[in-house]
Ligand SMILES: [Zn+2]
């Protein structure tokens with residue numbers, strides 16, 4: 820169990836998918852944010868406020884862009900960097916444009932953000 824990640828909040832957190840599973844989000848650490856019930860689904864939460872949802876997505880996107888700082892990566896490298904959900908990553912990247920098995924950084928980040936950028 821983890822505490823809520825909202826600054827100054829020390830309640831026990833629930834696991835939130837920053838890119839919702841319904842938006843194509845996968846199960847990996849960078850897509851998780853631990854939030855207490857109020858910060859997860861209350862009035863000041865990503866499920867109720869578009870700005871909060873967008874802020875968390877943009878923060879995640881920035882983290883992905885700093886993780887994938889080279890121009891291209893192979894699928895095994897992507898899987899190693901993400902570290903989880905190998906099966907679903909393989910499935911997702913089957914549909915992503917690549918040249919001889921190399922994926923462009925922007926295409927990787929877009930795929931991991933659920934097929935769009937924020
Ligand atoms: Zn959630």
Ligand SMILES: [Zn+2]
Nearest residue numbers: 823828855858
């Ligand atoms: Zn909280």
